[in-house]
Amino acid sequence: MDTVGSGIKKMYQIQSKRFFPLPDYDLTRERVGVKFTGKVLDQEYAKQLATVDNLTLHDIIALDKVQKGQAITEEEADALRKKSLIEGRKNSYIIAANVAKHTEQQAEYMQMRGLDDMHYQSLIIEYLKTFERGRLADFDKMLANKLPQVLDDKQRKNKVRNLFQEMRRDGFVTSKNQTWYLANS
Known part of the structure; x- marks a missing residue:
């Protein structure tokens, strides 16, 4: 010592x-x-x-x-x-x-x-094309192992919410009663 x-x-x-x-x-x-x-x-x-x-x-x-x-x-x-x-x-x-x-x-x-936001958005759009609607919990689950590993659970949920807010502003998605849809469906 x-x-x-x-x-x-x-x-x-x-x-x-x-x-x-x-x-x-x-x-x-x-x-x-x-x-x-x-x-x-x-x-x-x-x-x-x-x-x-x-x-x-x-x-x-x-x-x-x-x-x-x-x-x-x-x-x-x-x-x-x-x-x-x-x-x-x-x-x-x-x-x-x-x-x-x-x-x-x-x-x-x-x-x-992790990947860029466009990649995650394309996954969300593909999901909505296939299943027509989804709740945030569905997308949290779908993207959980695809988002950067350095994010904790709370940060992952915030990332998903931010993706949806951006997609809504850009006119790709819309929501009603906490359910998300493609904007032109």
Whole structure:
């Protein structure tokens, strides 16, 4: 055990040099707990990170949090975004497309990022052409596994509602008694 207080920093440095996942520290309840993730990072992903010249230890720690789906601060997000390492919105950051491409994680990237609104709208229109009507719950269920994985249930429901509001404004759909129809049916 390190008694001069540099043990945590040293552990991060050792793990990052070996391309291992960084430890998660819990500094609550007047004790220190450490958790090592058993899943080893993709070696190509780690090598790609190692090629970034101006990546600080703080950047590596923040990027590790993003990969693990943990929250990062605004400052960490700004630093990673300036280096084109992440994309997305607050609390929904994902590894950037260029990093996914170099690490051959394109499929995972697309699952996390999701598709454009036109794709979801075409699925909704196809549903309405087939079944003539639908309730929001039907569309929530249909799109649940198609929307970005970084969204929680509440955000997915809001996304579906926003899609319908946009489609209503554009004249594609209409609603009556909480049931949606194609506008020209």
